[in-house]
Amino acid sequence: MTAIRRGRAEDLEVVAAIQQASLGAARWNVADYLEQSFLVAVDGDRILGFLVARTVAADECEILNLAVAPDFRRKGVARGLLDSALQGFRGGVFLEVRESNGIAQEFYKSLGFKELSKRKGYYDSPPETAIVMKFYSC
Numbered sequence: 001m002t003a004i005r006r007g008r009a010e011d012l013e014v015v016a017a018i019q020q021a022s023l024g025a026a027r028w029n030v031a032d033y034l035e036q037s038f039l040v041a042v043d044g045d046r047i048l049g050f051l052v053a054r055t056v057a058a059d060e061c062e063i064l065n066l067a068v069a070p071d072f073r074r075k076g077v078a079r080g081l082l083d084s085a086l087q088g089f090r091g092g093v094f095l096e097v098r099e100s101n102g103i104a105q106e107f108y109k110s111l112g113f114k115e116l117s118k119r120k121g122y123y124d125s126p127p128e129t130a131i132v133m134k135f136y137s138c
């Protein structure tokens with residue numbers, strides 16, 4: 001059974017491996033996640049996925065990264081992480097996603113996110129436009 005808890009230093013090796021295996025995920029230094037709002041989805045000892053977010057204002061937050069281990073996708077893990085991250089939060093939730101990452105866009109749309117704008121040349125390695133998406137959590 002999947003549970004959601006705060007991420008810890010001992011989770012970082014597995015989180016880095018999930019990030020590495022997830023094409024659409026941001027490739028940041030996972031140690032920095034400990035300074036953000038960092039959640040992991042676990043089944044017993046196994047880490048299935050993670051989410052990193054930060055509050056940018058009292059009524060605004062940003063999803064910085066989200067990924068689920070390839071063999072645990074499409075089982076509601078990311079939905080559980082996002083629901084948990086937004087529990088009790090009221091306000092605008094923003095994120096950027098690569099234009100080519102149709103799966104993540106479908107995922108966010110399924111939860112009510114709408115496309116807000118595009119940022120040309122936002123990404124590098126490889127260069128790509130970002131789609132900015134927004135959801136109002138209440």
Ligand SMILES: CC(C)(COP(=O)(O)OP(=O)(O)OC[C@H]1O[C@@H](n2cnc3c(N)ncnc32)[C@H](O)[C@@H]1OP(=O)(O)O)[C@@H](O)C(=O)NCCC(=O)NCCS
Nearest residue numbers: 022024025067068073074075076077078079104106107110
């Ligand atoms: C995007 C991602 C996090 C979704 O994780 P997940 O745990 O598989 O998603 P969920 O099982 O919670 O899916 C919830 C809903 O999103 C939509 N969805 C998820 N994956 C989808 C897919 N491959 N195709 C179409 N819709 C999809 C569906 O509506 C799904 O509900 P359903 O399964 O009842 O139909 C995962 O695919 C992933 O790790 N991708 C690589 C990293 C990435 O792109 N991160 C986003 C960075 S912005």
